[in-house]
Amino acid sequence: MAGNGKMKVFIGVAAMVVVAGSVGGYFVYKNQQEKKKVDSIVDKYSDTLAKQDFSAYNALFSEESFKDNSTSKEEVIQRYENIFSGIGTNKINVESLSVSKEDDGNYLITYTLKLETSFGEISTEKYDVELIKKDDEYTFNWKPSLIFPEMDEDDTVKVESDDVERGEILDRNGKKIAENYDYQQLGIIPGQLGEGEQREQNIQTISEKFGVSIEIINEKLAQSWVKDDWVVPIKTLENAISTAEMGELPSGASIGSTNQRHYPYGEATAHLLGYVGKVSAEDIEKNPVLSEEDYIGKSGLEAAFDEQLRGKSGAVIKIVDKDGKEKKTLLSVEKIDPADITLTIDSEAQKIAYDSLGGKPATAVISNPETGELLVAAGAPSYNPNKMVLGISEEEYKRYADDTNLPFMARFSNRYAPGSTFKTITAAIGLDSGNINTTEERTIEGLKWQKDASWGGFWTTRVKDTPVVDLKKALVYSDNIFFAQKSLEMGEDVFRGGLNKFIFGEELDLPIYVEPASISNEETFNSEILLADTAYGQGELMISPISQLTMYSVFMNDGTLVYPQIVKDQEVKTKQEVVSANAANIVLNDLIDSVASPEGYVYSLYNPDFTLAAKTGTAEIKDKQDTDGTENSFLLFFDVNNRNFMGLIMSENSGENGTATEKSGAIVQYLEEHYK
Secondary structure (H helix, E strand, C coil), X not given: CHHHHHHHHHHHHHHHHHHHHHHHHXXXXXXXXXXXXXXXXXXXXXXXHHCCCHHHHHCCECHHHHHHCCCCHHHHHHHHHHHHHHCCEEEEEEEEEEEEECCCCCEEEEEEEEEEECCEEEECCCEEEEEEEECCEEEECCCHHHCCCCCCCCCEEEEEXXXXXXXXXXXXXXCEEEEEEEEEEEEECHHHCCCHHHHHHHHHHHHHHHCCCHHHHHHHHXXXXXXXXXXXXXXXXXXCCCHHHHCCCCCCEEEEEEEEEECCCCHHHHHHHCCEEECCHHHHHHCCCCCCCCEEECCHHHHHCHHHHHCECEEEEEEECCCCCEEEEEEEECCECCCCEEECCCHHHHHHHHHHCCCCCEEEEEECCCCCEEEEEEEECCCCHHHHHHCCCHHHHHHHHHCCCCCCCCHHHCCECCHXXXXXXXXXXXXXXXXXXXXXXXXXXXXXXXXXXXHCCCCEECCCCCCEECHHHHHHCCCHHHHHHHHHHHCHHHHHHHHCCCCCCCXXXXXXXXXXXXXXXXXXXXXXXXXXHHHCCCCCCEECHHHHHHHHHHHHCCCCEECCECECCCCCCEECCCCCHHHHHHHHHHCCHHHHCCCCCCHHHCECCECEEEEEEEEEECCCCCCCCEEXXXXXXXXXXXXXXXXXXXXXXXXXXXXXXXXXXXXXXXXHHHCC
């Protein structure tokens, strides 16, 4: 019996241990489940706040906590939305979040916020919020200090903004070429449209008169904020209507004003200046200080100089009590005044050059050779930048996008084979190497030539059958055969060595991107044919008009290359002794006969009171020799006496669109009159 008694005691003790273990395990399990639930609701609190989903965020609070603060969930949601949108909150980061259990079984959550706003970054003091457990359910207690830690029930957030206006872009003479402008704006007062059929008729009349679809009008009138006696903006008018027309407006229509970006020279400066547009979600993602109401440069110089032109509005964001007394400053940002940008461009010359291109695929670049200042950088066809700012219709944009002549392309920075204008460089390299001199006369017979039978079916051709050719005749008559032969005599090492002194492969220090010029697709020509072809400006040469003009500056600066610039009063950058002064001046003076001689290809520009030198060029684009292709026409011209300007005009497919020389008369005349 004694043994049995002992056994009973042992079993009883074991049973107690098992029960105790089960109870302990139950509490561990229960605590783990509670922790998961608390973590889940805290995560939801953090996530909805970070996403600014204030409806879902405020649903986590108890109704009693809103009543205790004499408000409602709906009012608090609206309050959050007004405050956080009012300060331009782009992003909320919840930081330093911690959860601690209180003695009463409830939880205290603490955290800080970092807010990225359109005015700057706000870092807050520590928040604390109670998570109350009731019947296995959890709700937060709302209080005004959860908007900002220092806020009480009757406090508000006040924003004092010191706004700035976008800087303007001026030409070299101080004329505005990108300005802030008061446009007329069409609005509609809904309460004055009438009812039923009368309303529909008035909307239709407004639609027809101002070129706005009925669908767009109805969409704007259906916005949630619209009231009967408020003016609803419908369209900014690119062309102002007269006072007489204002007196005959359809019922419900009104004309106000709005300040927007304006480009007085329109299409003539579009490729250069670009345009501004409203900030997109993608823009804000890249630059969180932007807000949806901002306008930024979308292309061209407007984009390149956006930060300087835009400046930064000053702002003070503070918490104030019901009497307007400041309690705490959340953010103070000093205003940064925008800068005006003065360009080297001559806007009148730009307009004349653009008009001369006749809307056909072509470009004109003109510079001051001594400083590198670009006076003109125009391309055609172009687009209307004012429409891009004010709102371009899908149909209008599609017309631009589908145009095979590519109106959005800035041809002055696009690369082309330079054609025969490049012979000037070949001539200078040959003069410096001793392979070309001014006294040699070379006999060349016929219009085509090849070195020997190894060239197969490839022949170098020329336009004018000149039996005896010297350097001047080769330049004036643009003799491909002369320069092909001279390049072979120089050899690739000498010729390529001379070319490498220029700017091939260099990125130009300009606020607009210009693809670097290239000599050939590979490091060597790998054939005599390609060497010869390159000598007269074809082969695999690819050079933008801006880069071409930069290279040709050596002929106006005694062999020194002057880099281009487009912003006024910048330091002049040069590359010394690219070719010798002797070679540069021989080539320049030989080109005078292209204009002065009745037999010259540019005699149409001859002015007895002005010494102009010029070189024409044609780059032929075709699949194979002895077939018809398209030709791009070039004209290079120099102010010989004063050396105040030089220019390059290029016309694509000149057989259909006209030659570069045909497009040059008006701009050359303007330059001769204004840059003496």
